[in-house]
Amino acid sequence: MKLENILDKLGSIEKNSFIKIIDNIITKNPKNGKEIDEILSASDKGLKSVDNQNISKIFALTADEFQEYIKCEFQEITSQLDILIDIIIRDGNCIMKQDWFSRLYDSEIKTLKTRIKGLNTNFEDDKSELSEVRKRDYKIYKSCLNTAYKNDIENNRDAKVTSDELSIILTLSKQLGLSQEEVKLINYSILPIVTIDIQEVIKGLKNIGVIFYSNKENTIYVADEMVRMLRKIRKKEIAEKFYRRTLKLLREPIINQIAREHNIDRKLSYAQKIEEIIKEGVSFTSLLLDDIYKNDSTLTEKKKTLNELCEKGLNISNLKGSTLDDKISSLIEHFENVERDEKVGISLDGYDKMLAELNLSLPKLNKQIKDQFQFQDEFVLKADFLLDYNMKPRDILDLIVKTDLTNFIKDNGIKQRGDYILNIIEHYKDVENLYFENFENVAYRNLNLLKENGIMVKESELGIKFEELTKVIFKGLGFNVDDAFRNNLNTKKDMIDILLNLGNNEVIIVECKTSKEKGYNKFSSVSRQLKSYQNLGLKNDLRIVKVLLVAPEFSDDFITDCEMDTEMNLSLITAATLSNISEAFKTSKFKEFPHVLFRDIVINEERILKALSK
Structure with missing residues (x-):
C-alpha cells in the first residue's frame, strides 16, 4: 500500500514517530532542501499540518537521508533488526495484524535456532554436503565476527561490534560470496538470540519509522516506498516476485548448481529449491554475474545467455548496457520501474x-x-x-x-x-481502460513498461496514441473537442493537435508532446510552433483563451522560459496531472470542467483537485 494511503488511515499520534524523523532530517539541510521548503511554505505550522500527499512527496525527497538514518540503526548488531526487516519486506507482509506478526516472528526465531544447529553440525561433519572451500569461507567469516564481538570483553567492556568493525565484516561477507541468510546464521551462532516481547518489537520498529501501527485496527502497515528502501539496505536488489520470475526461467541443472553453492538441499523439488534460493537472500547481481553460467563460460557467452534470458524469457527487448554489470543494472532498474508503476496490466x-x-x-x-x-x-x-x-x-x-x-x-x-x-x-x-491507466507511460514512450502492462504498440504509433487519449480525456472533462473546426483552420504548415471550442469564437489550443527524456526542455522550438498556431487562430478572428502544452514533465529551464514569455497565455500540464484531474472530475459536481482553473504556468494539481472536491 502506498505511503499516502496508509497515512490517510491513521490518526496524528500514530504518524508522530515517522513525522519526527523526517522533521529532524529537514533541520539538517538535506540535499533536496529547496524543494522541501517550497512544499512547506504553503503551511505556517510546519510538517505536522502538511497534507498526506505532500508528506509522501517530502519522504521521497528525504529518501537518501532516511536510508542513512536506518543504516545507523543496524550498527546495534544485537538489535535483531535484520531478522525483523527480513520479515516485513517479504511479499505479502506489508499489512499484518499484530497476532499474525507475532506468529511470524516466533516462527522465524524458532527456524533460525534450528538452522544454526544444522550449520554447526555441518561445520563438524566430514560427510556433510558442504564443500571444503565453503567450510573455509564460513570459518573465516565466523572467526572474524567472533573476534570483533568478543575483543571488548578482554578490555573489560560490554561485548559489541562497532560500526567500523561492522563495515569490515560486511565487506568480508561480500567478498566471500555469502548470502544474507548464511551471514545471518553465522552471526546468530555467536551473538545471543532471544525472543523479544512483540509489543516491544512493534514499538521499536515504529519508533525508527519503518512501520505504522493502527491501534484501532490492531494492524501493522509497511508502505511500499519503505519496503523498497529497506530492501536496498538489506542488499536485496529486487522484490521476491521478480526474483522468482527470473529463476523459473532457468533449467533445473542451473538451479542445482546455485543450490550447491549456497548449501541448499538439492533433493528438494524444483519449485522448493527456487523458494529456498530466494529465502537465502542470494544476491541477484552475483547470480547473474556468475551463478547461472557454466564454469568455463566466456564473457561473450555470458552476455548472450543474459540477453536471451531477458528477451525470450522476460520479454524485455533492448536491454541497456555494453558490459555484463551494466546489463544487470538495467534489468534491476526495469524491475524497479515495474514495481513503482501503479498500473495493473488489465482493468x-x-x-x-x-x-x-x-x-x-x-x-x-x-x-x-x-x-x-x-x-x-x-x-x-x-x-x-x-x-x-x-x-x-x-x-x-x-x-x-x-x-x-x-x-x-x-x-x-x-x-x-x-x-x-x-x-x-x-x-x-480491457484495452481502452488499460491505455488510460498507462497514459503517463505512453507520454514517456516507455515501451518496456507498456509491454509489461499488456499493451503491444509500435513506438512510431505512440505520438498519435497520446494525442488520441488526450482528446478523450478533454471530452470526458466536458469540453467540445472540435475536430471539424480544427481541420478547417489547419494548414499544411500549421497543424494544431487539439482544439477546444468554448463557443463565441473562444478556443483553447492544446499541444501534445511525448518524450523519452526526463524533463521536456525544447522551449524555443515548441514556442515558435505554438505562436504560429496562436497567430493562425487570431487571423480567423478567434480569441485564444489559453494555450495548453501536455507533456510527461518539464525541465526547470523550460518552466523559467515559459514564465518569461509575454506573447502567449501558455500553461504547462503534465500527463500525470491531467490524468488525476480527469479521475477527480468524474466524482465532482461539475458537468463541464471550469477552464478558469487552468491559470498557473505549471498547472497546480493539488489546487485543482481541492476545487473539484468542493
Missing part, C-alpha cells in the same frame, strides 16, 4: 474476473497464494485485496505451474500458442 474488473475463473479451474490456488505470501485472510483471490499488497495479475500467474496454466487456458478458451501468461493477461484486459 480492475478484468483482474477480478481472472481471479474468479482461476478459482473455479484451480480450487487449490487460493490456499497456495495464501501460504506463499503468508496472508492471514482465508479467501485472498480478490483484486482489491491483492493490490493493497502490490500483487498484480502477472505476480499471481507466475506462481502457477505450467500444467495448471495449460488446464486453465483450455477451460477458458484462451489462446494456446505463444507465452501462456501474456495470453491470459491479453484475454482479460
